[in-house]
Amino acid sequence: MKLVNPLTAIFHPPPTPGVLGVFGHLDATLEAIGRLRGGGHVDFTVYSPIPRHEIEDALGQAVSPVRMFTLIGGIAGCAIGAWITLYMSYDWPIVLGGKPIGSIPPYVVIMFEMTVLFGALSTILGIGFNALFAARRLGTVAYDARFTNDKFGIFVPCAPERQGQIEALLRSTGAEEVRRA
């Protein structure tokens, strides 16, 4: 029996079977997306060199959950800013002319800076969790180097026996090139 390195399955998974279409035009890509969705496909991947609202609208995607990361990070930062300033003031009191030891107005500056700092860092985490780890998951999906340059692309995962049908669909909407993977 042949021994399989278990790490290979994680880092070099076998390619997903499917069809990759390369498009030169945005409207052709949108048409193909519409036809695919009409045909009941949901799990296809669209590549584009730039973000376009038309593609987002055609896909009918939900709003990204990154905003929750930003909100929670910002609130946490504000709370941490309030906590460090107040805790540290009372832990080592500097009493000046009977003024309050923990004095909120100057601490608003620290609270504000911490809100921005934590909000920004957790936004980065949110993008990382959602987008970059998605890239890891997508490692098995066919890709073409021209997708970051000037071509749009659609990859439709499907069983080998249905590839012919998808290929015809992509070609009829104006794909410049269609490849089986």
Added chain:
Amino acid sequence: MAQAVVSEKAPVTRVTYDFVTRAITRTLGSPGRGYFALLGSAVALLGVGITCLLFLLRYGLGLAGYSHPVYWAVYITCFVFWVGIAHSGTLISAILFLFRSGWRTAVYRTAEAMTVFAVMTAGLFPLIHIGRQWYFYWLLPYPNERGLWPNFKSPLIWDEFAIGTYFTVSTVFLIMGLIPDIAAARDVATGWRKRLYAYTGLGWRGTNEQWRHYSRGYLYLAALATPLVLSVHSVVSWDFAMAIVPGWHATIFAPYFVAGAIYSGVAMVITLLVPIRKLFHLEELITVHHFENLAKLCLLTGMIVAYAYCTEYFTAWFGGHPDERAAFWYRAFGPFWWATWTMNICNAFLPQLLWFKKIRTNILALFVMSIFVNIGMWFERYVIIAVSLAGEPYERFANAPYNPTWADWGIMAGSFGWFFMWFLLFVKNFPAVSISEVKEVLPPPTRAKAVHA
């Protein structure tokens, strides 16, 4: 929108997605002799700065020309100058992003890189200035055996938090914007560069799922960076405004400093873009249109700065406080009159030339003017900080004459070397103009109206 990127001379059809990728990734190739000459001079300047700094570390702050009551001088001036330079980068990348200004796409990467390197430069000066530089970590709130914490009522601690946050956020903002462009460079690169960009591109492929999270996240980062940039220079200004020195203690300082910061930063963007555009042949992407818009921004902020100068003198006179009046009289007609008038002429009078379209569209004229604005803005900080202290009217009899020394000038020169070295290394090794965002303002290729290279 297309006109934003296309110069009048080039026909619209020339600038396609593919053209943008090739033109920008070309900057990563062999840069030619001019580039290495500039890099060499930057490193040489840095060497001068390091030598002076080593002397300063060995013999102490006595080498800087401090004399009672001028204990904040050239180093703090440089600190405020460099923090100010940083500001326009975030203005162009975040605020103009929220305002959906199409023209920002061609210049924002340069401005943002400038921000990061300017904050890196600025951050050195408080550390040089504190005297016992090896205790710099005392500024941080860390648990220690004496149970001491920093005084959060001090503007210096606010400043540390503001600068720290600003550096972190502007760095992640720059890196975030770079990811799709590094991926684009990866897909056309060969050899060791392909490996470098494959790692730094973090697996970017431009899928719908990636763009969905990325565009949202970028929007929130811009929304966080916008109040941040306004807060940072306000906090820097409070380092002075919270003190009772006449000439510092003014409520106008926060907006005055923010406008001045953006003003000097936009001037620095022009100073940097002119040679970069020439060296890397980016004339078709960074056009006269962009320079004209930068010049207009310069004119606007310059007018705000000029207005603040007038307000300062007016309130000093109208407020009727003898110490305040004496401080401003000393500023305009005292021994440092030359610094004050350099600042007034360079910042308030010279930029009025930008009202003329002929000047705004002449790149050489803009380059020269941007250098004058930078000189003027350096002197503005010098006048506010060192001259206000030198002219402190409380015990004039005890004021010693103040003169900066070679240690001041050497370290200042070194800071310019340090800044330009990082900047030049960056533009050579990473896309100096945003590839994906420049494409965004182009009309997308459609079947109806095909765009061919």
